[in-house]
Amino acid sequence: MKVVLSQPSLFSTRIPTDNVASVVSEVPRMPPLPDGVSLLRNAFDPAEIFDAINSVADIAPFRHMQTPGGKKMSVAMTNCGKLGWVSGTNGYMYSSNDPETKQPWPALPPVLLETASRIAQQAGYPGFSPDACLINRYLAGAQMGLHQDRDEIDFSQPIVSLSIGLSARFIIGGLDSAAGRNARTQSVVLHHGDAIVFGAAARLMFHGVRPLKPGHHPLAGNSRINLTFRVAS
Ligand code: MD6
Numbered sequence: 001m002k003v004v005l006s007q008p009s010l011f012s013t014r015i016p017t018d019n020v021a022s023v024v025s026e027v028p029r030m031p032p033l034p035d036g037v038s039l040l041r042n043a044f045d046p047a048e049i050f051d052a053i054n055s056v057a058d059i060a061p062f063r064h065m066q067t068p069g070g071k072k073m074s075v076a077m078t079n080c081g082k083l084g085w086v087s088g089t090n091g092y093m094y095s096s097n098d099p100e101t102k103q104p105w106p107a108l109p110p111v112l113l114e115t116a117s118r119i120a121q122q123a124g125y126p127g128f129s130p131d132a133c134l135i136n137r138y139l140a141g142a143q144m145g146l147h148q149d150r151d152e153i154d155f156s157q158p159i160v161s162l163s164i165g166l167s168a169r170f171i172i173g174g175l176d177s178a179a180g181r182n183a184r185t186q187s188v189v190l191h192h193g194d195a196i197v198f199g200a201a202a203r204l205m206f207h208g209v210r211p212l213k214p215g216h217h218p219l220a221g222n223s224r225i226n227l228t229f230r231v232a233s
């Protein structure tokens with residue numbers, strides 16, 4: 001009698017004990033990310049970036065901005081660099097001054113500029129020189145709805161995004177609001193030290209962040225911090 005061994009499926013939970021190679025090959029694989037999205041795991045030293053964020057927040061504290069519709073955002077934000085992204089009942093815009101302090105946004109700390117520029121280069125964008133860095137802080141339950149980043153002038157310039165602290169599920173939709181907001185999304189969990197770059201064909205893709213799950217991180221405590229570097233002007 002011929003014995004037919006069933007092949008474990010890709011998502012099988014049966015772990016063969018006699019073949020390490022097949023165990024490795026059974027790790028469920030992520031579908032490929034869309035063209036223009038680059039994910040770089042463990043791409044930077046979070047501790048030095050975290051110190052730089054604290055130095056920015058000492059001058060320009062995190063605050064909950066309002067949406068154009070007048071609702072308070074669940075994510076707290078601040079900025080550094082020549083320009084800062086602001087939201088209010090006047091809409092979204094870049095501003096050279098912090099509307100809370102009326103002062104210019106703090107300068108981009110050199111370590112942030114160097115890190116963003118190096119990561120852009122690794123993703124295929126040499127010479128990236130951001131003039132704006134939006135810093136988002138999520139506590140448990142905070143989320144970011146699907147959106148496009150389209151308040152910048154030159155969409156040939158990528159956006160470089162760094163994640164620190166608690167992990168979060170990042171959703172990527174399509175290029176138009178129908179494809180962006182319906183079920184044709186894919187997602188990736190962004191961890192402490194990960195970088196994601198949105199450029200070229202992906203520059204205007206809809207994306208968002210699922211509500212942060214409560215947790216504790218040794219560096220960032222109960223928070224997730226995200227930095228997005230942009231060439232705004
Ligand atoms: C976040 N990120 O990760 C929000 N935008 O908390 C973004 O909105 C984003 O990661 C443009 C490009 C990359 C991003």
Ligand code: FE
Nearest residue numbers: 147148149207
């Ligand atoms: Fe965004």
